[in-house]
Amino acid sequence: MILVENAVISDDIKEKLFVCDLEACKGACCVEGDLGAPLELHELKELEQAFEHVKPYLSNEGLDAIEKEGLYIKDYEGDYSTTTIGGKECAFAVYDEKGILKCGIEQAYRDGKTQFKKPISCELYPIRVTKYDHYEALNYDRWEICSAACTLGKELGVPVYKFLKDALIRKYGEAWYNELCHEIEMG
Numbered sequence: 001m002i003l004v005e006n007a008v009i010s011d012d013i014k015e016k017l018f019v020c021d022l023e024a025c026k027g028a029c030c031v032e033g034d035l036g037a038p039l040e041l042h043e044l045k046e047l048e049q050a051f052e053h054v055k056p057y058l059s060n061e062g063l064d065a066i067e068k069e070g071l072y073i074k075d076y077e078g079d080y081s082t083t084t085i086g087g088k089e090c091a092f093a094v095y096d097e098k099g100i101l102k103c104g105i106e107q108a109y110r111d112g113k114t115q116f117k118k119p120i121s122c123e124l125y126p127i128r129v130t131k132y133d134h135y136e137a138l139n140y141d142r143w144e145i146c147s148a149a150c151t152l153g154k155e156l157g158v159p160v161y162k163f164l165k166d167a168l169i170r171k172y173g174e175a176w177y178n179e180l181c182h183e184i185e186m187g
Helices: 041-057 060-069 104-110 120-124 144-156 165-172 174-186
Strands: 002-004 007-009 072-074 080-082 093-095 101-103 127-131 136-140
Touching: 002 174, 041 080, 041 104, 093 104, 101 104, 120 127, 120 165, 127 165, 165 174
Parallel strands: 007 136
Antiparallel strands: 002 007, 072 080, 093 101, 127 136
């Protein structure tokens, strides 16, 4: 286990090898699971502000789901997540010409239409963050749909924390990420 500031990081994050392979999985993480993408409280307002710019990127089915249920839902534990289409794919997911699910929010961001990139939970995947009163636990989420990502990660020799460098910096800052790297290299 690694401790950086108020974050407890599982050893899997330094030891497991992982690189997303969208050609293989087709963006299955946007469909599988029991809820949409987890959202942090500050992301609710960011999503609301970005929505008009994101809207043109979304499918009719996604827009219908959002119209019926809203941009996000609150689950039984009081946490927020993006709305889904019929309990399956995220309402913000769109299929590209190859049948790969991509994020409509991220497409709008890449086109310079919004400052909100996408939910940090999506960008951090396969790391899942659990918040406690005085710290956060960062754990590697093993999921069969990511087996191709594990294979590609092994081929390329890229550990999870390096694959997710930009996402970890977005969430915790560059100094935090540098400290994480230092702890891993010294450990």
